[in-house]
Amino acid sequence: MLPGFRLGLGYTVLYLSLIVLLPLAGLVFKASSLTLPQFWDIATGERAMASLRVTFGASFAAAAINVFFGLIVAWILVRYPFPGKRFIDALVDLPFALPTAVAGITLATLYAGNGWIGRHLEPLGLKVAYTPLGIVVALTFIGLPFVVRTLQPVIEDIEPEIEEAAASLGASRGQTFTRVLLPAIFPALLTGFTLAFSRAIGEYGSVIFIAGNLPLVSEITPLLIISKLEQYDVIGATALAVVMLIISFVMLLSVNGLQWWAANRHRASAGEGQ
Amino acid sequence: MNAPRQCCANAEPRWMRWTLLALGLGFLFFFLGLPLLAVFVEALAAGLSAYLAALQDAEARSAIWLTLLVALFVLPFNVLFGVAAAWSITKFEFKGKSLLITLIDLPFAVSPVVAGLVFILIFGAQGYFGPWLAAHDIKVVFAVPGIILATMFITFPFVARELIPLMQAQGKDEEEAAVSLGASGWQMFRRVTLPNIKWGLLYGVILANARAMGEFGAVSVVSGHIRGETNTLPLHVEILYNEYNSVGAFAAASVLALLALFTLVAKTIVEWRMRKETETLDAALPPEKVI
Numbered sequence: 001m002l003p004g005f006r007l008g009l010g011y012t013v014l015y016l017s018l019i020v021l022l023p024l025a026g027l028v029f030k031a032s033s034l035t036l037p038q039f040w041d042i043a044t045g046e047r048a049m050a051s052l053r054v055t056f057g058a059s060f061a062a063a064a065i066n067v068f069f070g071l072i073v074a075w076i077l078v079r080y081p082f083p084g085k086r087f088i089d090a091l092v093d094l095p096f097a098l099p100t101a102v103a104g105i106t107l108a109t110l111y112a113g114n115g116w117i118g119r120h121l122e123p124l125g126l127k128v129a130y131t132p133l134g135i136v137v138a139l140t141f142i143g144l145p146f147v148v149r150t151l152q153p154v155i156e157d158i159e160p161e162i163e164e165a166a167a168s169l170g171a172s173r174g175q176t177f178t179r180v181l182l183p184a185i186f187p188a189l190l191t192g193f194t195l196a197f198s199r200a201i202g203e204y205g206s207v208i209f210i211a212g213n214l215p216l217v218s219e220i221t222p223l224l225i226i227s228k229l230e231q232y233d234v235i236g237a238t239a240l241a242v243v244m245l246i247i248s249f250v251m252l253l254s255v256n257g258l259q260w261w262a263a264n265r266h267r268a269s270a271g272e273g274q
Numbered sequence: 275m276n277a278p279r280q281c282c283a284n285a286e287p288r289w290m291r292w293t294l295l296a297l298g299l300g301f302l303f304f305f306l307g308l309p310l311l312a313v314f315v316e317a318l319a320a321g322l323s324a325y326l327a328a329l330q331d332a333e334a335r336s337a338i339w340l341t342l343l344v345a346l347f348v349l350p351f352n353v354l355f356g357v358a359a360a361w362s363i364t365k366f367e368f369k370g371k372s373l374l375i376t377l378i379d380l381p382f383a384v385s386p387v388v389a390g391l392v393f394i395l396i397f398g399a400q401g402y403f404g405p406w407l408a409a410h411d412i413k414v415v416f417a418v419p420g421i422i423l424a425t426m427f428i429t430f431p432f433v434a435r436e437l438i439p440l441m442q443a444q445g446k447d448e449e450e451a452a453v454s455l456g457a458s459g460w461q462m463f464r465r466v467t468l469p470n471i472k473w474g475l476l477y478g479v480i481l482a483n484a485r486a487m488g489e490f491g492a493v494s495v496v497s498g499h500i501r502g503e504t505n506t507l508p509l510h511v512e513i514l515y516n517e518y519n520s521v522g523a524f525a526a527a528s529v530l531a532l533l534a535l536f537t538l539v540a541k542t543i544v545e546w547r548m549r550k551e552t553e554t555l556d557a558a559l560p561p562e563k564v565i
Contacts, residue, residue: 001453005365008358008359016377027391097488102508110308244388248380251383252379
C-alpha cells in the first residue's frame with residue numbers, strides 16, 4: 001500500500017473546495033435570492049437574449065470554420081511533407097499561449113478600416129472590425145488549436161492498410177475519404193468542435209476590442225455581465241453568470257460524453273479487428 | 275513512423291495536395307502569422323527608442339512586476355495541488371473519482387468573467403465577507419489578493435491535467451517496489467515519482483505560467499484597474515489601447531507575445547524530451563509491458 005492517499009486527497013478536496021467549488025456555490029446561492037420569475041425576467045430580457053444570440057451564433061460560426069480549416073491543417077501537418085513544418089506545428093498553439101488581450105488588440109488593428117487586412121476587405125463592402133463578423137474572427141483565432149490538436153493524434157493513428165484496402169476494392173480517393181476516413185475521425189471532429197465552441201462562449205478578452213460592443217448587435221454575454229456589474233446591478237450580473245455557468249456545465253458534460261463515446265467506439269472497432 | 279507515403283493509393287492527387295496545402299497554410303498565415311507579425315510591427319511603428327521608452331515607463335514596469343509576482347505566487351499552489359490530485363487519483367481507487375476529475379476540469383469550462391465575478395460576490399463590498407473585511411481594513415478585490423485568487427481559479431487544472439494521464443500510464447509498480455524496499459514516503463516521492471514525472475510537471479507549469487501571466491477577463495473583473503497598483507500587464511495593454519496610445523499598448527503586448535513565443539519553444543522542447551523518454555522506456559521494457 002502506497003503512502004500519501006489521505007494527505008493527497010485531503011489537500012486536493014480542500015483546495016478544490018476553497019478555490020473553485022465554494023466560490024461557484026456562492027454565485028448560485030446569491031442568485032437564489034431571486035425568485036424564479038425574477039430570474040427568468042433577467043435571463044430573457046431583450047438585451048440578455050440578444051447577447052446570448054450573438055455569443056452562441058458567433059461561437060457556432062467560429063467553431064464551424066475551425067472544423068473545416070482545422071481538419072485541413074491537421075491533415076497537412078500529419079500527412080504532407082513541407083519545409084518549416086515543425087515550426088508551423090508549434091505555431092498552431094499560439095492562441096493557447098498568446099494572452100487574449102494581445103490577440104484582441106492585434107486582430108482589431110489588422111481588421112480595422114486602415115489595417116493590413118481591413119484595408120482590402122472594406123472596398124469589397126466587408127466590414128469586419130466593430131461588427132459581429134469581428135467576433136467570429138476573434139473566436140476563430142481562439143478555437144483553432146482545440147480542433148487541430150484533437151484531430152492530429154487521431155489522423156496519425158489511422159492505419160494505412162485501411163485506406164489501401166478501400167483503394168484496392170476500387171474506391172476513389174473521395175470515396176475513401178467520405179466512407180472510410182471521415183467516419184474514423186468524426187468523433188474527434190465533434191469533440192474538437194465542442195471544445196472550440198465551449199471556449200468561445202466564455203471568451204472575453206480577445207472579443208471586446210474587435211466587437212464594437214454595441215448593445216443588441218455586437219455585445220457578448222460576458223461583456224453584458226461586466227457592464228451590469230459596473231452599473232452596480234450585482235444581482236443582474238449574478239443571474240446572467242448563473243446562465244453562463246449552466247451552459248458551461250452542459251458543455252463540460254458533452255465533452256466528457258463525447259470522449260467516452262469515442263473511446264468506446266475505438267475499443268469496439270479494435271475488438272472487431274482482432 | 276509516419277513517413278510520407280509516396281504511393282498512389284493512399285495519397286490525394288497532386289492538384290488536391292496543393293489545394294489543401296494552400297488552404298491550410300493560407301489560413302494559418304492569416305490567422306496566426308499576420309497577427310504575430312503585427313504585434314511587433316505596431317510596437318516598433320514609432321521607432322526603437324519610442325518602443326524602449328514605452329517599456330521603461332513607470333506604470334509599464336509596475337505592471338510587469340505585478341504580473342511576475344502573481345505568477346510566482348499562484349504557481350507553487352497549483353503545482354502542489356496538481357501533484358496531490360494526480361497522486362491520489364492515479365495511484366488509488368476510491369468512489370467518486372470520475373466526478374473529482376470532472377470537477378478539476380471545471381475552471382476550463384467557466385467563463386473568465388464568471389470566475390472574476392464569484393470573487394466579487396464573496397469579497398466585494400456587498401459580498402458575503404465584504405462588511406467583515408471592511409471592518410478589519412483588509413482589501414481582497416480591487417487589490418492584489420483578488421488578482422491572485424482569480425488567477426488561481428483560472429489556472430487551477432493545468433498541472434493536474436498534464437500529470438493525471440502521465441501517472442496513470444506509469445502505474446504504481448515502481449513506487450510499490452521503493453516502499454517495499456524500505457523507502458519512506460518522501461524518499462519514494464523524491465527518488466522515484468519525481469524523476470518519472472518531471473517533464474510532465476514542467477509542461478504543466480509552462481502552460482499554467484503562460485495563462486497566469488496572460489489572464490485578462492477574470493483579472494479585469496477583480497482588479498479595479500488602479501494604475502501602478504493593480505494593473506497587470508494585460509490590463510495595462512487594454513488601458514493604453516483604449517487611450518489610443520498604440521505604440522505603448524503594442525510595446526506592452528510585445529512583451530506578452532515574446533512570453534508566448536518562449537512558451538511555445540519551451541513546450542516544444544519538453545514535448546520532444548517526453549517523447550524521447552517514452553521511446554527509450556518502450557525499448558527497455560519487454561513488449562507485453564508496453565502500454
